[in-house]
Amino acid sequence: MKKKLLDYLACPSCGGVIRLRSIQEEDRIEIITAELECASCARIFRIVRGIPRFADLENVEHEKRMTAESFGWSWQEFSQDDERYGEQFLGWITPVRPDFFAGKIVLEGGCGKGRHTQRIARWGARDVVAVDLSSAVEVAFASTRGLENAHIIQADIYHLPLRRDFDYAFSVGVLHHLPDPGKGFKSLVSKVKPGGYVSAWIYGAENNGWIVRFINPLRRSFTSKISPRLLLQLSKIPAAIMYVATKLVYAPLNASKRGGSIARRLFYRDYLTAIAPFNWREQHSLVFDHLIAPTAFYISREEFEEWWREVNAMDVIIGWHNKNSWRGFGRLP
Ligand SMILES: C[S@@+](CC[C@H](N)C(=O)[O-])C[C@H]1O[C@@H](n2cnc3c(N)ncnc32)[C@H](O)[C@@H]1O
Numbered sequence: 001m002k003k004k005l006l007d008y009l010a011c012p013s014c015g016g017v018i019r020l021r022s023i024q025e026e027d028r029i030e031i032i033t034a035e036l037e038c039a040s041c042a043r044i045f046r047i048v049r050g051i052p053r054f055a056d057l058e059n060v061e062h063e064k065r066m067t068a069e070s071f072g073w074s075w076q077e078f079s080q081d082d083e084r085y086g087e088q089f090l091g092w093i094t095p096v097r098p099d100f101f102a103g104k105i106v107l108e109g110g111c112g113k114g115r116h117t118q119r120i121a122r123w124g125a126r127d128v129v130a131v132d133l134s135s136a137v138e139v140a141f142a143s144t145r146g147l148e149n150a151h152i153i154q155a156d157i158y159h160l161p162l163r164r165d166f167d168y169a170f171s172v173g174v175l176h177h178l179p180d181p182g183k184g185f186k187s188l189v190s191k192v193k194p195g196g197y198v199s200a201w202i203y204g205a206e207n208n209g210w211i212v213r214f215i216n217p218l219r220r221s222f223t224s225k226i227s228p229r230l231l232l233q234l235s236k237i238p239a240a241i242m243y244v245a246t247k248l249v250y251a252p253l254n255a256s257k258r259g260g261s262i263a264r265r266l267f268y269r270d271y272l273t274a275i276a277p278f279n280w281r282e283q284h285s286l287v288f289d290h291l292i293a294p295t296a297f298y299i300s301r302e303e304f305e306e307w308w309r310e311v312n313a314m315d316v317i318i319g320w321h322n323k324n325s326w327r328g329f330g331r332l333p
């Protein structure tokens, strides 16, 4: 943990000031082992392996814990970086572009392995504070260690240990995995300063009827319950089918002028075309990620719009992403 993070922290129980109590181990940039203390209620939080721990997985509700354990395993297995992540991220947070981040204090809700965190830090954010409930924070910490403006915290998005100090908060692929997605959105927004900005990307209900009807029951009753190691092997079967289809059918048909009319009729075309350039490991991780999650909601545009209305967001832009998910961007009054 970099000392600068103290400027943004607040006690998740009482909102009090968080201060350093004792340091056992530190290097030139990071505090590796230490204790934090709330100046008001005296609650103690530990810094372990460089990460402040505001959530104890042993004590969070069962559903959230299952989700965190699944994703913790997933991101430690699929810890690779990919040169396409930057553009992919910008697709999820459109209309935000890299220069938007310059000088901003940014909050990331559910950072996984920190692939977006490291890019935001390099794009010139003043500071980016990235939160995740799972052990994926270990990977996120390792991938942002040398970046003075990147901060990783283990915490629950419902109980953010942060002040209302952020110019921009975003969450990509996280809210639909919460027991109450709208509540997670509001919690994230509650840390944004008046006049600040928010982005969110979620699974859509529209165009995903086949997932809701056929894949969801399988996910809920089987794939999210078996051991991740077994799922890693089993998920290679659908991933291989998808990989061959994207490389041999979707990519060539979309690229050829004569194939255009056939391409337009392809199943789930926008999404499968968008992931076609990714390599085998990346496509495998996408399938695995869908199948391992114990909780996943598919949210309608109407419900998503309601979230933005409830926080009185202005100039809201909601749009399709690959015609299977919703992305939103707005500004707080
Ligand atoms: C599909 S991953 C997306 C990660 C990252 N946003 C990305 O795009 O690479 C969902 C992430 O949400 C995190 N998560 C789930 N429930 C959470 C909660 N209650 N609080 C904070 N993070 C949570 C998981 O641990 C996981 O890393």
Ligand SMILES: [Zn+2]
Pocket: 011, 012, 013, 014, 015, 016, 038, 039, 040, 041, 042, 043
């Ligand atoms: Zn306190």
